[in-house]
Every structure is written in C-alpha cells, then in structure tokens.
Amino acid sequence: MAQAVSYEVTDGIAVLQMRNPPVNALGAALRRDLAEALARAVQDREVGAIVLSGAGKGFCAGADIAEFEAPFADPWVPELCDLVENAPKPVIAAIHGFALGGGLELALACHYRLAGAEARVGFPEVNLGLLPGAGGTQRAPRLIGAGAALDLMITGQPVPVTSALVRPAFDMILKEGLNAGARLFARKVIDKGMRPRRTRDQGAGFRDPAGDRKALQTWRARLAGKAEKAPGDILRCVEAAALLPFEVGQEFERAAFDDLLGGDQSRALRHIWRAERAAPRFGELARAPPRPVAQLGIVGGGSRGAGLAAAGLIAGHEVVLVERDAPSLTAALARVARVLDRAVRRGRLTQVQRDGIEAVLHGKTDLVALSEADLVIETAGHDARARAAIFAQLDAVVRDGAVLVSGAAYGDVEALAAQTGCAQDVLALHVPLPTLTAPLAEIGVGRHTGAAAVATLHGFVTGLGKRAVWARAGGGLIGSRLMAACIHAADGLVLSGVAPERIDRDMRGWGMGFGPYQMADMLGLARMGDHLEALPGATGVNPHRVLAEAGRAGRRNRVGWYRYDAGAPRGVPDPDAVALLGVGADGAGDPGDIPGRLLAAMANEGARLLEAGIARSGGDIDVVMTGGFGMARWRGGPICAADAAGLLALRNRLRGLAEAEGGFWTPAPLLDRLIREGGRLGDVEASAG
C-alpha cells in the first residue's frame, strides 16, 4: 500500500511529506504514517532536524471530515500533535497553499514554522459547528494572543500568513523557494544546536493581558443571545488558555470538542458541508460537455431579469436584454444599472470594471435581437400562456444549439419545449432573490432536456459563482414547493385566528431568515396565490389570493400581510389584512408548536419531492432551503431537522394533522418505508440526474 507520508533524509535533515490528495486531509492512514515517520526520524541517528511539509496544492486541510461519523482511529489529531510537539528533535513546518483546522494545529505543534508568502491559514471548524480540537485553542493564544485566536476561530475565515493576526506564529515567510528555504533553516537549527521549542511552553501571545480581556469581552457581547454553540465554546477554551496549565486547558478543549461533535448543530452543519459539495455533481456532466456561452439573452427586465443581466455582465458575458417596448426597456436598463452600482458599493465589482461593463449590454425591444445568443433566459411571462408565446417566438429566432431557459420556478417545461423544435435544449432555472448575490440556482431539468443543455446551464450558473442544484422541472422546483408547503401550513393557523406576525416571529426564532408572511410579501401575494393553487393537496381558502384581490400586492405596493409605510421598510403588522379573511384580528387562536407544524409540512413535501424524483436527495433539499431561503445552516434544513427529531414522531404528527385538517397532511409513503427500514430522509438518493 502506498505510504501517505514520504520519508527522505539528506544532510542530516529528514523531510516528511504528507501525500494524501487532494488536500492532505488528516485521515487515519496519514495520521498513522506520519506518526511512524516521525518515530523513524527520531530514532535515526543521522537525523538532526525534521521538516514537515505537504505535497500537492496545500500543506494540510485538517481532519478528514468524512471520518467524523465514526469513532476515530489512533492516533487522533490531538495525539499526533502531542507526538510532534514532544519530539526530542526540532520539527519545522514548511507550509504552502493552506494550513487549515487540524492542519494549522499540526503546524502550531511543530517547533518552528516557515510559510510561502501565498499561503493562507485558518480555523474553519466553526463552520462545522466545532472548535479546533487538537490543541489549537490552547496553542494559538500562546503564539498570537487571545484576540487574534478568537478572530480566526469564531469567524472561521482563513487569512494570508502575512496578515498581522498570524504573522507572529511564523519564523520566516518566503516569497519563493519554500522547500530549499526549509532545508537551509533546518541546517541552521542543527548547526546552532537549537532545541525543540514547544509551543505549550511559549508565552509571547500572553504579553497583553488587558488587550486579551478586551477581546474576550467584545466577543462575549457579540455572541450574546446567539443560538450557535461552537463560538461560545471557542471563547471559553481560549479564555482557559491563559488561566489553566496547558494540559488542563487541553482536557477542557477536548471535552468541549467531543460535546460539540456529538451535538445536533455540528451534525447538521456536517450534513450541509457534504450536501453542498454533492449538489453540483450532476450525472449529465459526465455525458456531455457544456457549450460555450459568450452571449447571454435575457427576456424581461424585471428584478429577476435585471439581476441575471447584471450577474451575466459581471461574469464576463455579453448580454442582450429584451423588453416589450421602449419605456419598459429604459426602466429595465436603469434597474440593471442600479444592481451594478450596488455591486460596486458592496465590493463585488470595482468602479473601473463598472465603468466599462455596460458597453457589452445591449437593450432591445425585439426578440430577433437574440439570434446570436448562446443561452436565453426568459423572465417576462406572467403566466403559462405568455411564456409559451415567448418560447414559440424564441424558437423562430435563435440559432441551433442555443439553450432556452424558463426563469419561472413553477411552470411546465414540457409545454414550453413543445413550442419549440429543440426540446432537448429547453429547461428551467430558479435563482432566489436577490438574484445577483443568491448563492445557489436550481436547474429544472425537463423529461426531454438533453445532457448538453443541462451541462451548459450548469456551467453558466457556476460561472456566476452560484452552486447548481438539480431538480426535475414541472409543478414547482424544490425551494418554491417547500416554501409553498410551509406557507400553506401557516395559513391554516392564520385562518384559525393566529396572527401572521406571531408565526413569522416564531419561525425566525427557530432559525429562518424570514417568516413565511414576510416571504409572501416579498414574492408578491398574487404569485404566492398561484404557487399555493399549484401545491398538490392544498385546498380551501387561499388567503393570499383574497388579499391580492383586495389590492394587497405585497412589498411591491407597500401593503400585503404587513404595511410598509415610509420609515418602516421592514413592515409593521396590519390587522386589516387578517380582517379581510373574516377571522379575529386579535391573534387569539391557539398557535401550538408553530415551528414543529411548519417543519413537518416542509419535510413531508420534501419526502414527496424525493418520491416523485423532483429532488435527487435529501441533501439537495436542505442545500436549497439553507442557501436560498435563509434557513439557519446549523439547523441543517428541514430534512436534517426531521431526521434529528425522528421520522416516527414526524409521521405521527402528520397523521394527527391529516385527521384534523385533511389530505395535505397525509404522510408521504416514503416516510413509512424509511421508518420500517430504520433509514433517514437525509440519506435518500433518488436515481435522477
């Protein structure tokens, strides 16, 4: 079996190089081989100093996240770090590319550290709901101080090795020639008889106790009331570093790490980490290469169309934006300009880039202008008939091989494809608002869509910096279906007298970025009404339709479920909205467990999407809900939350609701199967894509 660590001795210097592609994650084999190579170098009489480096694109990306679901094999990363630190010969870390998490902890356990000037280091564990559990919370403050350690560990953001935060931890930063530099450094160490310099015995980082206390206070205030557990635990461990002997602090850290590792929050964040990496892997990508997209066509310059046009420009595409007449076009181009200006203000675009960018934006009022487009996204049709008409016209003007995309989350892609002679090139796309900054895009694949069109749209959205998620088109893509289910479940409460703002507040408290009624106002109540009418099983009064017909459009005309008066951009509760429904406006209905009810509806809808092959996996659903609909990542999404609470409990709750309120709540048969088999929704993989 190939060794995960190479061993080479020249001129009294042993070079131990980690070789575990692609990122030198500290998996069991690498840990074992590193411990063996270290022991060999220690025993080798010829060796006076040891250099530890990494092959490939970086030094080490930390613990192997794939191993977190089972007990760790020995030596686990903390033990490995102790072995390195306690080695009787000097160990020098030579860091290129990146040293992250356990990889940085390993470097901090070395006696000396060198880095290439391009390298970045950080503690991203907090993104997994964890803390640096291999001595990092104890060693880092001893070298760089509590304030810098907290900044790195609580934000989870890697920084350049040249940054003032981490520079004190390095003996030397080399612009080039890291390997040769490390050997020279090792030679100097041998020649000068320099001894191992254990980080646990260092105290340079403690020289500003007042500064450390201030940093701790500042972070404590910032974290007050936050639901995430890991940042608070990091704070306590870093605080302990200055108060406790190293070994005691290490035990404190270990106990906190184990506690986080076994907790729901870290489990949810690990689920999201895996799911986000799996989501963009579409089966179609192996079957056809993407076609190049030089020119992007956008039909319709409303907020979605303008956002997509701006995103396309920023990503380097030539954009043709078509509106129905000159005044609409002027308004659409002004909208694009506003999105671009905002991008400059937020640092996504420099002013210099902004100045030149509109030279490749062409505003037109005739679809004929799209004859050279490689990809056309339609965002103009307000209903199925209007969309079909646009697709029929597009078919007549675009060139062979152009990919035609419906920008509607709901919509019948087969019906649109039937308007064209190129069904293999027709598909759907849904980008959550705000379009430019939304981190993901759902790609709705029709039954006749070909792999090349899917690969082309995938390549396009990836180029916009968005994560692509696969969905089967027809009857609503993933996020819209789950939100509709959530809102329908909430409507049942509103119609029984529970105030919408109470529901929104409880859902935000649970971990949603926006409450369902805030979301409905953003989307527009007429469209929300459409979504609910398309939701399978949703019957009875459609309160969004009632409000829309009473002139309450949502945020667009400043009155929907909330009123958006001047000075109240976030909206104020409006009892007149509920009064239109003929229910008590005092919010006196019995709310029960609001998040439990709404999440049950979402998880059940998710199970239905999995059964129908509309979503490929439970992970994809959670990626959409956390990335596109503001659900807290540490909740892991509705599928992960259902698994954490137990599928049996979910099914029983659904059965009770179905008895009381009817068919929408009928448990998806998939739940019965998973309960019988002891399975989890989050592990379901449909064979689509």
Ligand code: CAA
């Ligand atoms: N464990 C397992 N796999 C990892 C990994 C890790 N720590 N880091 C990256 N990978 C995998 C990725 O999943 C990906 O796999 P696929 O090709 O199968 O999708 C592959 O390595 C390449 O990763 P990227 O596509 O992300 O490559 P990149 O060049 O864009 O970025 C990186 C490289 C900066 C290292 C980035 O992958 C990253 O930030 N990784 C996460 C690192 C991390 O969170 N480390 C902390 C681990 S927890 C810990 O260490 C606990 C402790 O205290 C002991």
